[in-house]
Amino acid sequence: MFKWIKENKIVIIMMLIFETVALSLFLSTKNLFYLLNFNYIGICVSIGIYLMSHKVKYARNFVQFGVGLYMLIYLGVICRENMQIEGFWYYLFLGVFEAATIHYFVAKIAGPLFFGRGWCGYACWTGMILDLLPYKTPKSDRKKLGWIRYIVFLLSLTFVSSLFIFKVENIENIMFWSFLIGNIIYYILGILLAFIFKDNRAFCKYICPITVFLKPASYFSYLRVKCDKSKCINCKKCIKSCPMNVDMLNDSRKRRYGTECILCGNCIRNCPKNALDIKH
Ligand code: SF4
Numbered sequence: 001m002f003k004w005i006k007e008n009k010i011v012i013i014m015m016l017i018f019e020t021v022a023l024s025l026f027l028s029t030k031n032l033f034y035l036l037n038f039n040y041i042g043i044c045v046s047i048g049i050y051l052m053s054h055k056v057k058y059a060r061n062f063v064q065f066g067v068g069l070y071m072l073i074y075l076g077v078i079c080r081e082n083m084q085i086e087g088f089w090y091y092l093f094l095g096v097f098e099a100a101t102i103h104y105f106v107a108k109i110a111g112p113l114f115f116g117r118g119w120c121g122y123a124c125w126t127g128m129i130l131d132l133l134p135y136k137t138p139k140s141d142r143k144k145l146g147w148i149r150y151i152v153f154l155l156s157l158t159f160v161s162s163l164f165i166f167k168v169e170n171i172e173n174i175m176f177w178s179f180l181i182g183n184i185i186y187y188i189l190g191i192l193l194a195f196i197f198k199d200n201r202a203f204c205k206y207i208c209p210i211t212v213f214l215k216p217a218s219y220f221s222y223l224r225v226k227c228d229k230s231k232c233i234n235c236k237k238c239i240k241s242c243p244m245n246v247d248m249l250n251d252s253r254k255r256r257y258g259t260e261c262i263l264c265g266n267c268i269r270n271c272p273k274n275a276l277d278i279k280h
C-alpha cells in the first residue's frame with residue numbers, strides 16, 4: 001500500500017488539489033457547479049497522469065479531450081462562458097470571482113506554481129488539436145518571434161477595456177461571440193503556423209497571449225523534469241523529442257526555454273536510460 005502511494009504521489013497530490021478547490025468553492029458559494037466541475041477536471045487529470053505513468057499510449061490525448069472539450073463545448077458554447085483571456089478581463093473588470101477568473105487563477109496564475117504549464121500539456125483545447133498535427137517535434141530552430149504574444153495580450157486587454165470605457169451595451173453577448181470567433185481564429189492560425197514552421201506548437205511559442213501569465217509562474221514550478229546525471233549517456237534523444245525545445249538536461253531554473261515545458265513526458269519516454277523524471 002505504502003509503495004503504491006509512493007509510486008502514485010503526483011496523481012494523489014493532483015486529485016487532492018482539485019478536491020480542495022472544489023470543496024472550498026462549493027462551501028463558500030453553495031454552488032454545486034464548482035463541486036462537479038473541479039471534481040470532473042481533477043478526475044480526468046489524475047486518470048491521465050496515472051495512465052501516462054503506466055506508459056499507456058494516448059493517455060495525454062485522453063486528458064486533453066476530456067478536459068478541453070468539456071471547457072470548450074459545455075462551458076464555452078452551451079453555458080456561454082467566455083473562457084478565453086477576454087473572459088478573464090471581462091469578469092475581472094466586473095469585479096466578479098467566477099467562471100473565467102476562477103479558471104485563470106487555478107490553471108494559469110496560481111496553479112503553475114505547482115504544476116508549471118500542465119494546462120498546456122493536458123487541458124488546453126487549442127493544444128489538444130495542435131498535438132494531432134504531423135510536426136510533433138519541431139523540424140526547424142526556434143524563431144525569435146515570442147514578442148508577438150505581448151502584442152496579442154495587449155490587444156485582448158484593450159478590446160475588453162474599450163467595451164467598458166465606451167459603455168457598450170450587451171457586453172455579455174459580445175463576449176460569447178468573441179469566444180467563438182476568437183477560437184476559430186486561434187485554430188486557423190495555429191494550424192497554419194504549424195505547417196509553415198513545421199512545428200505543431202508554433203502558435204504556443206509565438207502567439208498565445210496566455211503564456212504571459214503562464215511563463216513567469218512556471219519558472220517557480222514545484223514539479224519539473226529533472227535529469228539523473230549518473231544515468232545519462234548524453235545521447236540527446238530527449239532534447240530531440242521535446243516539442244518545446246527545452247534543455248531538460250540542465251536542472252537549473254534558468255535552463256534554456258525552461259518556462260516552455262508543458263510536462264508532456266516525451267523526453268522521459270524517449271530516454272533509453274530512464275535518467276529523466278518529473279520531480280520536485
Ligand atoms: S500556449 Fe496557449 S494555446 Fe498553447 S497550450 Fe498553452 S494555453 Fe493553449
Ligand code: SF4
Pocket residue numbers: 227231232233234235236237238239249270271272273274275276
Ligand atoms: S535521452 Fe536520457 S540518456 Fe540520452 S541525453 Fe537525454 S537524459 Fe541522457
Ligand code: SF4
Pocket residue numbers: 225241242243244245246248260261262263264265266267268
Ligand atoms: S519533452 Fe520533456 S522537457 Fe519537453 S515539454 Fe515535454 S516534458 Fe517538458
